[in-house]
Amino acid sequence: MVNCACGFPRTTRTSWTHDNPGRKFKACKFYNHETGHRGCNTFDWVDVEEPTNWQRDVINMLVAEKHRVATDNHILKSRLVCVEHQKNRLEQELENINRKPLKRKEIVNKSLGFNAVCFCVIVSVVISVIVVKVMN
Ligand SMILES: [Zn+2]
Known part of the structure; x- marks a missing residue:
């Protein structure tokens, strides 16, 4: 094994530049x-x-596609978490509605809860996009 000028063994890496994608x-x-x-x-x-x-073009296209799929995956996962959270909340609400009739004040509180879920969805999508940008 040939050492570099610093005197350490060289490391093998993979280039992901546009001109040399996947090249070791x-x-x-x-x-x-x-x-x-x-x-x-x-x-x-x-x-x-x-x-x-053509090899360069195909590899660059696949790398871009992989990044797009990873971004979509992050966004969908965070949406799923919010949808499950919303589902649990709605099931709880339904249970409460079946138990007793609603008063006006309770109706107002429930619409605030819906706004909180919308906020949760928006924040999670923004965070997942930032995470994907940082990872790439
Ligand atoms: Zn060196």
């Missing part, structure tokens, strides 16, 4: 794509051959 490379262990820091700049592609244009 060996680099300095201090290489960090998030900060742009490249350590001692040791860098070699594992596959000497570059991907063809």
Whole structure:
């Protein structure tokens, strides 16, 4: 195994840039794509051959599709949690309605509860979109 100029074994990573999606490379262990820091700049592609244009296009399309599906999945999961919460609340309300007739003050309180559920749905969707952005 060849060490980098820092004297450490090189690490194998996968590039997800537009030009080299899915392509493996060996680099300095201090290489960090998030900060742009490249350590001692040791860098070699594992596959000497570059991907063809159609391979690059297909991989980039699949990566974009994967991100879209992951985002949809996060949004749907958080909506499901809110819908289940709303279902439980409505079942509880129905039970209360069947038990006794409603007074005017109780009706007002229940509409406030519905607003809280709407707020919960909006907040969870916003949070899941932020989470997905941060993860990508
Ligand atoms: Zn190094």
